[in-house]
Amino acid sequence: MDDIDSLKRSIGAALLMARERAGLTQADVSSMSGLASAMYGRIERGQMLPSVPTLHRLCMALRISASALLGLSSPRDLAAAAPEPPMSPQLARLARLLRMLSPGELRCLGALALDIRRRKNLVPAPSD
Structure with a gap:
């Protein structure tokens, strides 16, 4: 045990x-991985062991x-696990919202x- x-x-x-x-909240990670916030909180507090599919989703969400x-x-590998800059919480929220839009809305x-x-940026519009 x-x-x-x-x-x-x-x-x-x-x-x-x-x-x-990654600069994320528990709510951000739970939403990105498709978990209920309470469930993610229990896993993060060490009170619950995630299933293999949940573990996979958490790895994908946190890029680890x-x-x-x-x-x-080693713990150093954990600190250096993200090859690209982490997504800000605002960008993560926007990405979640974008996934709900239709192609026309996008x-x-x-x-x-x-x-x-x-x-x-005062970038000129392309000429049509």
Whole structure:
């Protein structure tokens, strides 16, 4: 039983470190991985062991290897697990909202974002 409890705590600590490194809240990670916030909180606190599919989703959401999350690699590997800069919480929320839009709504939003960027940077509009 101690081995299981130790594994729960180890995974929870690794999740906490990865989440903080990414600048995300528990709600952000739970939403990105499709978990209920309460369930993610229990896993991160070391009170619950995630299933293999849940572990995979958490690795994908936090951009961390399963070996780092399971404690099979050194803690330094956990700190350096993200090859690209972490997504800000605001960008993560926007990405979740974008996934709910239709293709037409995405095109419209893309055109709006491009127009905002052009106005801000005074980038000339393409000639049609």
